[in-house]
Amino acid sequence: MLQNIQDMHYDFKQKLNKIDAEKYRNLRVPEIDWKLREAEEVFIKMIAEPRYRMALGFETSQRSIDDIKNIVVNFTDLQAISAIKINDEQYYFVLPTDYMHYISSYVKCKKGSCTKKIRTHIRQHDDKFQESSFNRSSFEWEDVNGVFYEKGLKIFTDNSFEVESLILNYIRKPRMMHNAAAYMNGTYNLPDGTTLTGTVNSELPVSTYSEIVDIAVLITTGDLIPDYNVKQAKLGITN
Numbered sequence: 001m002l003q004n005i006q007d008m009h010y011d012f013k014q015k016l017n018k019i020d021a022e023k024y025r026n027l028r029v030p031e032i033d034w035k036l037r038e039a040e041e042v043f044i045k046m047i048a049e050p051r052y053r054m055a056l057g058f059e060t061s062q063r064s065i066d067d068i069k070n071i072v073v074n075f076t077d078l079q080a081i082s083a084i085k086i087n088d089e090q091y092y093f094v095l096p097t098d099y100m101h102y103i104s105s106y107v108k109c110k111k112g113s114c115t116k117k118i119r120t121h122i123r124q125h126d127d128k129f130q131e132s133s134f135n136r137s138s139f140e141w142e143d144v145n146g147v148f149y150e151k152g153l154k155i156f157t158d159n160s161f162e163v164e165s166l167i168l169n170y171i172r173k174p175r176m177m178h179n180a181a182a183y184m185n186g187t188y189n190l191p192d193g194t195t196l197t198g199t200v201n202s203e204l205p206v207s208t209y210s211e212i213v214d215i216a217v218l219i220t221t222g223d224l225i226p227d228y229n230v231k232q233a234k235l236g237i238t239n
Helices: 005-020 029-048 062-071 206-224 228-235
Strands: 072-074 084-087 090-093 099-111 114-122 144-149 152-156 162-172 187-189 195-197
Touching: 005 029, 005 206, 029 062, 029 099, 029 206, 062 072, 062 162, 062 206, 090 162, 099 144, 114 162, 152 162
Parallel strands: 114 144
Antiparallel strands: 072 162, 084 090, 090 152, 099 114, 099 162, 144 152, 187 195
């Protein structure tokens, strides 16, 4: 089993060579790091926000839960995000800088002297929920509607109650894994100017490392080799 970023680099090179050694060019450490980070993101998305019916899906199995549990954040009441008022019926919350995917949330609401913690119901933008007496946000029925937009999460009321704060459960961005120690002078710069030194392992469990490498090899194969479908079939990734 792969144990660290160095193992992932070695496994990546071995698997890429096995697919097509004559067409493989010796990728530099920063390039391999980039592919591994891209693959890690794909892996997380396959679990957190699958686009296809046959994808994994978060909390569909204990394995999926275990695969990304290290980057799941559950806010407490003390970590609640303060609401920013737009008007009497709309509030919004700025999402954390490490936010990646939404899991669930509750909003703390107040009507007169009464307060409640109500689960957020995420709606689509084209839903006419605010125009429907059955779907409109309601303090009494403990139903609060929300949508995501450019500033973060927007929450709607029926103008009879206020929204104070948000308790958010989400999947955060993982720390940036890299193997800069293996590059020239043990360091390199990212395109944005960030300097990397030493090594940083993926935050995901080591049991996922081989799958992440498989995805990285698949992505790289598509970039380097024209007959992509043939090479994809050779790889034989299994979930």
